[in-house]
Amino acid sequence: MANADTYLEISRLTVAFPKAPVPVLNDVELRIAKGEYVAVIGHSGCGKSTLLNVVAGLLPASMGGVVLDGREVTEPGPDRAVVFQNHSLLPWLTCYENVRLAVDQTLSKTMTRAERHEWTLHNLGLVRMEHAKDMRPAEISGGMKQRIGIARALAMKPKVLLLDEPFGALDALTRAHLQDEVMRIHAALGTTVMMITHDVDEAVLLSDRIVMLTNGPNATIGEILDVNLERPRDRLKLAHDPRFIEARAAVLEFLHARHAQPAL
Amino acid sequence: MNAGTKPLPAIPIVSRPAASFIPEDSRLVKVARIVLPPLVVLIALGLLWEVVMSGPTAALPPPSKVWTDARQLILDPFFDNGGLDKGLFWHLMASLSRVALGFALAAVVGILTGLLIGTSSLAMRGLDPIFQVLRTVPPLAWLPLSLAAFREAQPSAIFVIFITSIWPIIINTAVGVRNVPQDYRNVAAVIRLKGPAYFLRIVLPAAAPFIFTGLRIGVGLSWLAIVAAEMLIGGVGIGFFIWDAWNSSNLSDIIVALAYVGLTGFILDRAVAFIGKLVTRGTAID
Ligand SMILES: Nc1ncnc2c1ncn2[C@@H]1O[C@H](COP(=O)(O)OP(=O)(O)OP(=O)(O)O)[C@@H](O)[C@H]1O
Numbered sequence A: 001m002a003n004a005d006t007y008l009e010i011s012r013l014t015v016a017f018p019k020a021p022v023p024v025l026n027d028v029e030l031r032i033a034k035g036e037y038v039a040v041i042g043h044s045g046c047g048k049s050t051l052l053n054v055v056a057g058l059l060p061a062s063m064g065g066v067v068l069d070g071r072e073v074t075e076p077g078p079d080r081a082v083v084f085q086n087h088s089l090l091p092w093l094t095c096y097e098n099v100r101l102a103v104d105q106t107l108s109k110t111m112t113r114a115e116r117h118e119w120t121l122h123n124l125g126l127v128r129m130e131h132a133k134d135m136r137p138a139e140i141s142g143g144m145k146q147r148i149g150i151a152r153a154l155a156m157k158p159k160v161l162l163l164d165e166p167f168g169a170l171d172a173l174t175r176a177h178l179q180d181e182v183m184r185i186h187a188a189l190g191t192t193v194m195m196i197t198h199d200v201d202e203a204v205l206l207s208d209r210i211v212m213l214t215n216g217p218n219a220t221i222g223e224i225l226d227v228n229l230e231r232p233r234d235r236l237k238l239a240h241d242p243r244f245i246e247a248r249a250a251v252l253e254f255l256h257a258r259h260a261q262p263a264l
Numbered sequence B: 001m002n003a004g005t006k007p008l009p010a011i012p013i014v015s016r017p018a019a020s021f022i023p024e025d026s027r028l029v030k031v032a033r034i035v036l037p038p039l040v041v042l043i044a045l046g047l048l049w050e051v052v053m054s055g056p057t058a059a060l061p062p063p064s065k066v067w068t069d070a071r072q073l074i075l076d077p078f079f080d081n082g083g084l085d086k087g088l089f090w091h092l093m094a095s096l097s098r099v100a101l102g103f104a105l106a107a108v109v110g111i112l113t114g115l116l117i118g119t120s121s122l123a124m125r126g127l128d129p130i131f132q133v134l135r136t137v138p139p140l141a142w143l144p145l146s147l148a149a150f151r152e153a154q155p156s157a158i159f160v161i162f163i164t165s166i167w168p169i170i171i172n173t174a175v176g177v178r179n180v181p182q183d184y185r186n187v188a189a190v191i192r193l194k195g196p197a198y199f200l201r202i203v204l205p206a207a208a209p210f211i212f213t214g215l216r217i218g219v220g221l222s223w224l225a226i227v228a229a230e231m232l233i234g235g236v237g238i239g240f241f242i243w244d245a246w247n248s249s250n251l252s253d254i255i256v257a258l259a260y261v262g263l264t265g266f267i268l269d270r271a272v273a274f275i276g277k278l279v280t281r282g283t284a285i286d
């Protein structure tokens, strides 16, 4: 039943880990259009990362599946670039080399050496990190590492960008900076984005739609909220915008009233 | 020369980094901080030793007697009167060259074996239990067997070094390979880094700190083993030198040799650690 502009389709997806009696995710159904920015929100442990990992191809689906641009996802690949929660930069490579490794691996058939060098620098520039290109991950701050992680993902020219709580480990100010940065990049490149988060403000500020997961196990999509705020968005102006406040309230309602976190 | 003879330069009104208010230690102070405490302890221990061992019935020579007895040995490690009558430098070189050979072999074979059992769970299941037993065999217990097999002192000693130092190298390498963090494996999967390229660009660098830990333990064990092995096999070498000195009741020579053995072992350990730091580019702690 895919409608015409479905780009990424998750259909009837059930994921169970071996030995676990109950599946983590049950019957998840989601369609994402090209260029859309979708946030997935839910309580800790409900299966957000699991969902993202299946889309990335890092985890197999037990039932159902994922189709991207007409092709079924069976294994990981650079068309679904992931920015991991904990940056996952290779510590023995410089920032440049981290991005360059991904570029060399994924684009060596279509670009010459010189072009790949330029492309690597271009993507470092996109996240404003050219100045740190010769530093190693241990020598830069958490926010900078996350920027390099985003540059690495973008450099693969992915069809969809998968972000797993990309700013979760950052302080509020750095987080706001990076959110603005991601909005700018999304506007400039029109990348399709699926972002995991547990920050309600972040979800409302960045996304076109917010997918809310119910509590696990057997988690599924409880509700999908459309965020009808025109872009570019400005966090200061939106703070008093009734539509923003309303969307925020709706997500909070879902998370804390109807699907409050079960006692741990 | 005096500040009063010249007008003072205008003080710039920019804020200075706070650091300039904290007096920074000069290089000399820093060096002294590292060198002085052990030096003081050394002198104190030397004095204590001198006092305790100065009586007529003392079993061991005091430092002053070591100095008079073994002055030639201490001051000229390079003399060579032919046969076994050589300076300590030559004995140490003989021991070190055995260690170098045995340890180099152990490093190559150990890293390769470690990579194998780290990657293949079949090899792991087959070899690991055997290694776990063999690695507890004391180095010298291998010596008679290796003398029987090689029928010569030199290769036997090298084999003892090899067999002593190989276990920590194998085991640490295997652990390093098996513990490549899931994060790095995910990254490799997303960019489709597979096969030999995956091995070279992800597994080896991720395991490198572990491998160097193994090498460092291995070189320490080698040095422990060579001194003991040389006592038994004879020939030029610091181990036999000590044994020979004992047979001629030359305790002062033994004490001097022990100091050299300790310092050499220390340098070996630091050298491997240094190379490790260079090769892993300081990511070892990460
Ligand atoms: N490898 C695994 N084997 C078995 N169970 C797992 C495995 N990985 C995750 N789980 C379980 O699946 C559930 C969902 O995990 P997941 O990591 O997707 O949660 P999450 O929503 O991303 O949580 P968080 O917000 O804390 O990151 C958890 O209850 C967890 O215990």
Ligand SMILES: [Mg+2]
Binding pocket: A048, A049, A050
């Ligand atoms: Mg998660």
